[in-house]
Amino acid sequence: MTTNQTKGKKKQEPAAERPGTAAARPGRSGGPSPLFAYAPAPESRTVVDIAPSYGLFVDGEFTEAADGRVFKTVSPATEEVLSEVARAGAADVDRAVGAARRAFPAWSALPGAERAKYLFRIARIIQERSRELAVLETLDNGKPIRETRDADLPLVAAHFFYYAGWADKLRHAGFGPEPRPLGVAGQVIPWNFPLLMLAWKVAPALATGNTVVLKPAETTPLSALFFADVCRQAGLPRGVVNILPGYGDTGAALVAHPDVDKVAFTGSTAVGKEIARTVAGTRKKLTLELGGKGANIVFDDAPVDQAVEGIVGGIFFNQGQVCCAGSRLLVQESIADELLASLKRRLTTLRLGDPLDKNTDIGAINSAEQLARITALAETGEAEGAERWTAPCDLPSSGYWFAPTLFTNVTQAHTVARDEIFGPVLSVLTFRTPDEAVAKANNSQYGLSAGVWTEKGSRILAVANKLRAGVVWSNTFNKFDPTSPFGGYKESGFGREGGRHGLEAYLDV
Structure with missing residues (x-):
């Protein structure tokens, strides 16, 4: 991850020195290296005239x-x-x-x-x-x-x-x-x-x-x-x-x-x-x-690269401040290691910084109050024993920022798996069978959205029919159209x- 702003509250070790990053594996795919420099590409503020009062x-x-x-x-x-x-x-x-x-x-x-x-x-x-x-x-x-x-x-x-x-x-x-x-x-x-x-x-x-x-x-x-x-x-x-x-x-x-x-x-x-x-x-x-705590379910026959892009879009779009965000990732156990390695590589390529820069992937958290809530819930996840991984990046010195974060070794009992965080925080759980995936996905007080990733159309239909979610995406996530209804179940x-x-x-x- 790179940013056009070099000052930060907390600077982590360079991505090239961290094992498992794209920079450490120059021959692997997964987007540009974090060492690649993007020239600033700001959108002009002069196109909008904001009055001093309304x-x-x-x-x-x-x-x-x-x-x-x-x-x-x-x-x-x-x-x-x-x-x-x-x-x-x-x-x-x-x-x-x-x-x-x-x-x-x-x-x-x-x-x-x-x-x-x-x-x-x-x-x-x-x-x-x-x-x-x-x-x-x-x-x-x-x-x-x-x-x-x-x-x-x-x-x-x-x-x-x-x-x-x-x-x-x-x-x-x-x-x-x-x-x-x-x-x-x-x-x-x-x-x-x-x-x-x-x-x-x-x-x-x-x-x-x-x-x-x-x-x-x-x-x-x-x-x-x-x-x-x-x-x-x-x-x-x-x-x-x-x-x-x-x-x-x-x-x-x-x-x-x-x-x-x-x-x-x-x-x-x-x-x-x-x-x-x-x-x-x-x-x-x-x-x-x-609110929501959407489950994004990835089966072992899913196209991993496509699923990773869907996971990123599902939880890090709008800094995770989306009611239907795919904030719970359910991965079939046999591909969990492969998918997580690919996901972490992808997160190192996201760019956090000035929201008006056209290169920026991750913008600012909406308010100090929301940032405090996200921070507190992430700290709770660590305190309860989940393993935290945060993408390496510099945070700008002013404004409200939170780096993309994921938790592994998460169980259904963890707060980060139950509560809506409404931020760029992903909780990862695993499953072995489709029935287990459905049971874990439905084990929530929420029921707004879900995603299913698999090459089998029959499996998509079978699983989607069992999910208690108002919207179920298949091999995609966070896609909207005015002709399609949107809403939820339960809370x-x-x-x-x-x-x-x-x-x-x-x-x-």
Whole structure:
């Protein structure tokens, strides 16, 4: 692993001096040697103009919070303050919900084809401003620019295009001859995919004729506020989309508001349970997409090189801050040594550093709080006897960073095998038979995602049918498409987002 930043909090021995690395075996494949120097390739910050302060977006206008409170949003890679943002309170929630309620009759009465025009327009504007939005997301979130540019933004636009296509076809979606919108949707999104999670929720809500009050995460509010400007640019009627940056109290007030008809939440299981308790006994419709501890199962006939790439993408994409990350690797015992050796070689080639550099593979952890959680859980893994291996790299001297790490000699009882770490930490377990693999994969309170690696299609189908996971990938991982539903079982939540299934949550059927 190399980085364009030479200063670090902790410097490990050079990769060439460590046994088992690509540098120690120059004749082996596995990517460029850690000694290979990459020239800096930074994306320009000048493509995005961040204002010194932002207000709430209510009824088509930016406005201050009723009590005047503000908070600062910080770049995780540098700890610099990017902007000051208004912090919504209960009075602001009431004002935004009122605006959404007033906008609902006219918006829901529009023919589907007319609503579709707005969604198509939003999708095209997002495409036109994709470079600007990608840089903004990287600055505010800390993820590498190649992820925001090549994964997040194309998917954001694709979701608006997809649901624009459904807007005039709701009678043919299988939810009855005259499906009706619910009313005002209160939506709370997380910080790991700020703009993409916004698209997952706002696009189907608008396509089905609902109006929206959305609360972005307090550490990543900027892309949602820029989306507010996209809505104005697209000519969206006032009050149809309202955006309220704030902390947990803002989200709680939105969820509990009596004039909200639908609640959609993506985030932690603990908060999801609290939301479920809040809406219990009310008429509100609820969908929850919560935590995960995805099992990535590799059988002995799997293509090892391809599986290694899938493992890396499954857990180290977005620094492992992904609810459906493949954070538990289950390897058939007969190939465990070979696969782990190949995986460690591959991890030495990942580049950690400036998220705006196009060469960067591993960016910054989103916040100091999240870094502390990851660090504590990793230390717990060591204390419980699991064997820790951390890829050699220099960590930048400012910002929030955690090197890619894996644990071996892990059992089902270890904390790192049970708890969602939400960071670049992989727990490795072994199995002997397919039944054992399934039993270990299902031995979790979560059930959001899983992966199966094998050359046998019959084995993929047999194993996938037994896995209690909402999404099962075969010979790949972390692949998304707006036409495909996504959601979980057990403590990973309920309801589906994406695809035709994602319409149902916003319709009275």
